[in-house]
Amino acid sequence: MHIDKCKWYNDAESPVLFMIDDLANTWVDTNNNGQVDWGEDWGYFRDEDRSSFRFLQERLLVHFPDVKVTFFVPVGVRVGMMDRPLFKQVSLPINADEASKDFFQSIHHHPRFEIAYHGTTHGKVGSRATDFIQEWELFRSVEEAVERIGEGIAIYEDAIGERPQGGKYCGYMSNEHSDESINQAGFTWWCRYWNRGSEHGDPISGLDKNPLTNYDVKRFASQGVIDIPSTLDGGLLRGVYQADMSVKGIAKRLLRKPIVRWKLREIDYLLEHRLVISIQEHIAPARDDGQRQSPNIFDDCTSLVGIFHYLEDKKVWYCTGTELANYVNVRDHVQVVLLEEDRFIFDHDTKYTGQEITLKFEEVQPCRILLPNLHAIDVVAGVVTVPVLQGEYTILKGGV
Ligand SMILES: [Zn+2]
Structure with missing residues (x-):
């Protein structure tokens, strides 16, 4: 008798995470009309009409009830892109008032969602968007970083009622103090790199060039913080769909097109090698410098429909960052001890x-x-999924 622990929950080929960056208490009024229009809102208008959260729910999530979302939230006053912006931006901490606290807390408490940590301001603006310095690049010591994270966690706790379990470096940028600050702050998991960029030598992609390890979970620092890779651009199928093709039937037909088949090989590779499929997006396109934030759920809505439709008949596990990290910790730290042919315990x-x-x-x-x-x-x-309990498990072979 031999018992293996499965790599992923329910023996899935891959975990699938839908990661949406920069949900925040922020709004960019790109036409200066004083009211929210589609794509301007980063979370400031909560789930009101024409809010981005409403768009996400009604255009995407309602069609794919198994998909879970991990939102990466800058908890403080999220800055804009430059010091003399072209458009007015309104930005407040997520705990600015009761309505905002309720909104972020209700998202986190929903079984489909998680609010993860994404800094306080996201960084520091310069005279041009290209001069922007990302938050974790600003810290000159581990102590300074840990102190700032402490301030951010206090805001998060005030709004949401508990500590964040994981997060992501703003712009995937970090320095020599960053990883240790995540370790000391007590996070269970973190997203350090835009791993897919390693194919193109992007500086934000880390040093691992082996896709079999680069697209899998890793650990770092003394506490063994779990590093969840970022492996798929939500805009994978961008451009191959016409506008207004978010209907599943149309997606099904288009998935047979050769150009789409060729692009989907990125997903096939991850499934085939049982690697992490983490789909990356931003909550909104609007920026105060007039550029469009990319990728974003508005421009990529049909691409995302195509991706999720493609995954529908695959053996995948939809999870949040913390659910993935918790399973990996159980898998790595709990041992199966076979007592006799028909009994075992968990050490x-x-x-x-x-x-x-x-x-x-x-x-x-x-x-x-x-x-x-x-x-x-x-x-x-x-295959069987069981809770880890104290005591003996009995293996029943017949139809008892
Ligand atoms: Zn961000």
Whole structure:
């Protein structure tokens, strides 16, 4: 008898994360008409008419009920792109008032969503957009970075009622103090790089050039913080769709086009090698320098419909950043100890008690597992997901 721990929950080929950057208490009034128009809002208008959150829900998420979103939120006054902007930007901390707190907290508490940490201001503006310095590049010591993160976490806690579990470097930019600041601040997981850019030598992509490790989770620093890679541009299929083609039937037909098939090979590679599929977007296109923020859910709506439609018949696990990190920690730190042919226990720290782990039986395929609490769970095609509990598990081979 041999029992393996599955790489991903429910023995999925890949975890799928939909990551949306820069949801914030911010609005750019790009036509100076004093009211919100599509694409101007970064979260300031919450879920009101023509808000970006409403667009996300109604144009995308309603069609794909399994998809989960991890939002990366600058918690303070998010700055604009330059010191003399072309358009008026309104920006407040996420805890500025009760309505804002309620909005961000209700998102985080929804089972489909997570609010992750993305700095306080996002960085510092210069005279041109290209002079922008990203938040983690600004810190001259670990202490300075940790202090600033502490201020940000206080805002997050005030709005959301708990500490953030993970986050992402603003603009994927960091310096020699950054990783240690994430370690000391106690984050479980973090997104350090735009990993896909390593193919093109982008400086924000880290040094790993081996796709088999570069597109997988890694660990860093003394606490073994889990590094979740950023592996897919949500605009993968941008340009190959006509406007207004967000209907699934049309997506289905277009997925057969050769150019689309060729682009989808990026996803096929990740699935085939059981790597992380993390789809990257921004919540809105509007910027106070008049440029369009790319990628964004407005310009990529049809591309995202195509991607999620393509994934519909694949064996994937839709999860948030924290759900992925929790599974990886259980998988890496809990050991299966076979006692006899038909019994096993988990050797584990009690902090993992109650979390789920997926097991695979290699030679014999039992029909059910009897838990220590005497609940029985069916084994399907040699695979079973069970909670980690104290006590003995019994492997039932017959139709007991
Ligand atoms: Zn950002």
